[in-house]
Amino acid sequence: MINQVTIDNIDGVKELQSIFNVVFKQKDELMRTLTANPYVKMYTYSVNEKVVGFIEYSRIYDRYELDNIYVLEEYRNKGIASCLISFMIEMAQKDNIKNITLEVRIDNNIALTLYEKYGFVKKAIRHNYYGDCDGILMEKEMM
Ligand SMILES: CC(C)(COP(=O)(O)OP(=O)(O)OC[C@H]1O[C@@H](n2cnc3c(N)ncnc32)[C@H](O)[C@@H]1OP(=O)(O)O)[C@@H](O)C(=O)NCCC(=O)NCCS
16 A cells, blocks of 8 residues: 655654665654655555555656655565556656656666666766766656
8 A cells, every 4th residue: 555654644654664764764854854845755655554665756847856765675576666656657647747767876777677667768877976886867758
């Protein structure tokens, strides 16, 4: 099940902390992001009420930027990230979004395969974008 994370329901989302610990966000930081930027959207994916997946994207005028997607290790390869990406693409269609962009490490083959499966194409290499590794800018045209 996919649920939106908002300031109002953040305390009610069970086990949110388990995933945010790995994804980097402590609750304070998360609250700040949600308060300061209404264009940031965060959704969780739950199995039996346990939060096991997370997606974060931002709307910037007529495009989306995928900021983060994460699935707990023991729940990987079960189609959860695919559900979250499909969901984001549906939202983009409703919002008349022209394109979705993202950055991914050049050595993250799993994520690269996932994004390609959903129609993202490599647009540019960002040298040393991650310090120790190049980044790839990918884009999905929506129109
Ligand atoms: C990338 C990530 C989100 C994928 O989550 P997931 O729920 O396991 O992905 P799915 O089960 O929906 O798989 C979707 C596609 O990803 C690719 N994929 C998934 N696991 C893979 C593996 N072990 N090897 C190669 N490709 C793989 C496949 O293309 C797969 O599609 P298919 O099942 O039709 O072949 C997950 O591995 C993760 O959280 N990684 C750490 C965080 C991360 O790297 N995020 C991306 C940052 S840019």
